[in-house]
Amino acid sequence: MAEVDVLVIGGGINGTGIARDAAGRKLSVLLCEKDDLAAHTSSASTKLIHGGLRYLEYYEFGLVRKALLEREVLMRSAPHIISPLRFVMPHARGQRPAWMIRAGLFLYDHLARRELLPGAESLNLRTHITGKPLQADFRRGFAYSDAWVNDARLVVLNAMDAAEKGARIMTRTTCLSAKREDQHWLVQLQKADGSQLTVKSRSLVNASGPWAVNVLHKLLHQGTAKTLRLIKGSHIVVRRLFHHPYAYIFQHPDGRIVFAIPYEQNFTLIGTTDLDYTGSLDQVAITEQEIAYLCELAGQYFTQLITPADVVWSYSGVRPLVEEPHIGGKEKAAALTRDYRLELDADGPPLLNVYGGKITTYRKLAEEALEQLAPLLNNANADWTEHACLPGGDILGALPQNQAVLEFPVFIQHCQQQYAWLPPHLTERFAHAYGTRIHVLLKNRQSLSDMGDMLLPGLYVAEVEYLIRHEWARTTEDILWRRSRLGLHMLGENTERLTRWLSHHLARHVD
Incomplete structure (x- = not known):
């Protein structure tokens, strides 16, 4: 019987972040995830590392400050998958007064120390490049800074770091039951092949996102004072609507915010919606009404x-938002807090339930989770993740640095020089996806023929083998839609060759 200090249920951003920390x-750690890493909510975000400008409207200053601080911490730790992004907010009659927006942006710029990103400014949209794709009525706007993230890869990098520090990451492994027995949790797990495993753990972390309350009630037979409200957010992707690097933030009359973001070179990502979900x-999917809503808003x-x-292409995810007792079900989904709540049950071997949260604050959530859990496990080791790079982020050394963010294009150029035998666009994709782990992927390879067969345009056997060996990829969907977004560039492409290759070769690499 396996024995660990911490067993984490859930392979999303919060679960992998806690496992890593x-x-x-x-601490000895086992993480189980019933599907693939980031298979659900954590790969269905708007792909932003941001303070949450609109949360100022709901007076969530503490959350915004925490998120703004984390924004720069994360940018330094993973400059290959997180990059600065400038946003433009067009202003029109009937919206909040310009002075109010300027005041909000001033607060956004100064709530937390800012080293990497430029501050806000007013724009003349009649002359600025971002005004060209907009309707002529929009003559004035405001620009401010946040950051873009490859959300699914952020989850994978946390899992990789956890594994490299000794954690066991078990994807496609379902938690069947968990019960307290003496000083341990006795947990029954089932793998994809039907085989079962019993694990004895000194503590249990329920980081199952939208499933958190279900896990608590049905698997652990526990109660909670927290109420989760499940909110579906959907996004659409269209062919590129503009030819500049800025993103847009649009204010809808119903109070909701929609972003239009440059995506995967040739596309524009538009979202999100906020709808109660039952x-x-x-099987979460966008509805025709949501598509129409996003198209109509963008058309304005x-x-x-x-x-x-x-x-x-479109995608949808369900966010588990904490509903405070004084708010109740009548509050608009947009007004619900995006902050997280941790609920510790120390009556016997510890159980930590994780509720809510946003991708930007996952590292802080994990740190606070361990601050509560570690002392109960007689572990006095200090917090450490604020000053550590994620795998591949150490392009200027082990410690996170501002220059790694500001000079990432130089890293790409160096890689293109070192691997001149690769097409430059492919090297650039590798650099963004893998950072310094590009050198692991390309070790002992000196020509394109060393990459093995090309299974799909731009996808070689060498990369697929790397994703299987180091990143728990098992299916065509894992590879094309989560470890990469190559699927978006291959719409209509027959992917059967990759599927056949995986079925023939996977058994050699699976534990």
């Missing part, structure tokens, strides 16, 4: 008409 404190958590700003027929 715990493993770095020399359906299956395993862009000169180019957007219709549902223009949507080339």
Whole structure:
């Protein structure tokens, strides 16, 4: 029977972040995830590391400050998958007064120390490049800074770091039951092949996101005072609507915010919606009404008409938001806090339940989780993740540095020089996806023929083997839609060759 200090249920951003932090404190860790890493909510975000400008409207100054501080910590730790992004907010009659927006942006710039990003400014949209795709009515706007993230890869990098520090990461492994027995949790797990494993753990972390309350009630037979409200957020992707590097933030009359973001070179990402959700958590999909809503809103700003027929891809995720007792179910989804809550049950072997949260504050959530959990496990090791790079982020050394963010294009150039035998665009993709781990991927390879067969355009056997060996990739979807977004560039492409290759070769690499 396996024995660990911490067993984490959930392979999203919070679960992998907690596993990483715990493993770095020399605790033995096992993480189980019933599907793939980041298979659900954590790969269905708006892809932003941001303070949450709109949360100022709801007086969530503490959350915004915490998120702004984390924004720069994360940028330094993973400059390959997190990059600065400038946002433009067009202003129109009937919206909040310009002075109020300026005041909000001033507060956003100064709530936390800012070293990497430029501050806000007013724009003349009649002359600025970002005004060109917009309707002529928009003559004035405001620009401010946040950051973009490859959300699914952020989850994988946390899992990699946890594993490299000794954690055992078990994907496609379902938690069947967990019960307290003496000083341990006795946990029954089931792998994809049907085999079962019993684990004895000194503590249990329920980081199952939208499933958190279900896990608590049905698997652990515990109660909670917390109420989770499940909110579906959907996004659409269309062909590129503008040819500049800025993103847009649009204010809808109903109070909701929608972003339009440059995405994967050739596309524009538009989202999100905020709708209460009561359906299956395993089959979340956008509705025709949501598509129409996003198209209509975008059409109120862009000169180019957007219709549902223009949507080339869409995705949806369910966010578990904490509903405070004084708010109740009548509050708009947009007004619900995006902050997290940790609930510790120390009556016997510890149980820590994780509720809510946003991707930007996952590291701080994990740190606070260990501050509560570690003392109960007689572990006095200090917090450490604020000053550590994620795998591949150490392009200027082991310690996170501002220059790694500001000079990442130089790293790409060095890689293109070192691996001149690779097409430059492929090297650039590798550099962004893997950072310094590009050198692991390309070790002992000196020509394109050393990469093995090309299974799909731009996807070689060498990369697939790397993803299987180091990143728990097992299926075509894992590889094309979470470890990368190559699937978006291969819409209509027959992916059967990759699927066949995986079925023939996977058994050699699976534990």
